[in-house]
Amino acid sequence: MLTYTIRRLMFAIPTLIFISLIIFLLLELAPGDPMAEVPLTVPPEVKQKMREALGLGQPLHIRYFKWLIQFFVSEPLHILSNMTGFNLAGDAARLISWQSRSPIADIIAERIPQTLWVVGMSYVVGVLMALPLGIISAYKQYSWFDQLGTFIAMVGYSVPTFFTGVFLIVIFSVELEWFPSIYDTTLRVVDWDTFVLQFKQMVMPVFVLALYNAAQISRFMRASMLDNLNQDYVRTARAKGLKEQTVVLIHVLRNSMIPVVTVIALGVPTIFGGAIITEQVFKVNGLGQMLITAIYANDLPMVQTLTFIFAILIVLFNLIADILYGILDPRIRYE
């Protein structure tokens, strides 16, 4: 198991380097020019100097390596310095956003809590909804519970999040006025009343994303359970006289979870994808919304950093999925 884990880890590093290169190169091709906003009266040679000040004058590979060093060495040291109060990083240059001219790490740190709260919460809620729904649906295939469960899952999966979001805003914000349509990030939870407000503004975005995630995962859970329920080992387990609960929840569930675990881990990128849209609909100023703003503003360092952070998270979750895969399915380990 240890060698299996180490082997997976060894693959993660070149993967990350590859991805960083792809992200770097693709954005290098971007047509946007950070100098586009500069007035036309500024002479070309001054513009050239401004470009060099932004680090755009150097050849591609040098910029790439400088960016990597900044990303992996300078920035973590700066963040550590800010946390501990010691000056560990010296005067190493920071990754600066072209929009606000402030360090990217600081802006991201401001935005992360909103995204984690809304998106993370919705994924947890979604998974908690999806697993029992999928298991019961598969076990009682074609029962009224299965019909209703799969119908809700289908609706949740089929209705795009921007439509669900807009629809909920029309019903609950405009007509009923139960929940606010705009997420207020300046709200601080200090007492019961502010907690209720926070809860109210989180209900709609979390519900929209949770419904979407739950729908996807429960579909896979159900399909996977159905595949396993008709296997011979289930008949054997039943023939041995095991309790039905043991057969379903231990024997079948463990085997069915193997692909589902992968799907849950692979769902992390779609979370951020979904978050981009949901954050636009509910005006949550989280990471997704920041990414869209950065793309429109041609803020290259910001787009590169954000997409690469997403990529690191995804590689990490793939690794977790692989290791869980190995734990759950011994056949995979010994290949």
Added chain:
Amino acid sequence: MNETVAKNEISSSQWQDVWDQFKTHRGALIGSIVFVIIVFGVIVGPFLWTIDATYIDIRARNSGPSLAHPLGTDQLGRDMLARMIAGGKVSISVGFTAMFLSLVLGTFIGVLAGQFKKLDGPLMRFTDLFLALPLLPLLLVMVMLFRETLSMRFGPETGTFILIVTAIGVTSWMNTARIVRADVLALKELEFVTAARSIGTKPSNIISRHILPNVLSPIMVSATLGIANAIITESALSFLGLGFPPDFPTWGRLLFDAVDYLQQYPERVFWPGLFISLTVLSVNYLGDGLRDALDPRIRGR
């Protein structure tokens, strides 16, 4: 799908079984009927409802449902029914083409990785690489990068169509590949594959005769999810303002345009949203029914 099933009914009893099982799934039956009606509607629609989707009648702008305009008109007085039909045609073609592209890619890579141990590592790392790319941001960047170039070469409509279909296809095959690979890995340890290999069957024949028919049902499920995903992705791109050009309606674009008038004319959000959802829903039900119908283990019961 129905036609192929019906055609094979006479010649093959296997497809008769599949059809019998399919018929028992009420959701799938309703889903396939709804889907056929929608597809038929967007193909035949322009011949029956001859108003041009891009015709601007500024004096009739923002009018409610009437006999001349059953779904009303938009802020420029363009007929909403004609725009819904034209939009549906594009959305559904994007869905089909992108799904087909991602399915071919995914199945090819999945089968190769599962069947040949030497290719498994590199191909799965390749898949991981794609899975680790943040897709929606990447799609947005791709659309921004290549829209101009392709529009210049193929015209704004075809250019955007090629771009969006390729972008969606190239970024959505990974789940199919992983699912197919997982299934192939499990399948190839089963006795019938071992038996086929022991009598000297060529790997290509093992794949086409023994592996592919058995991974058909996960591929079918992937296909339904693929159409759904493609239609939703196209609408999402349009919703973020990076889809088809403004004067070229798709359901996603119509929804995007309608959000600005959410307070005054909520029905304009409702119609495209409803049809996106209804199409995807019916395709998903169709796939669910096919999944059950194609699985001989379920069919026997």
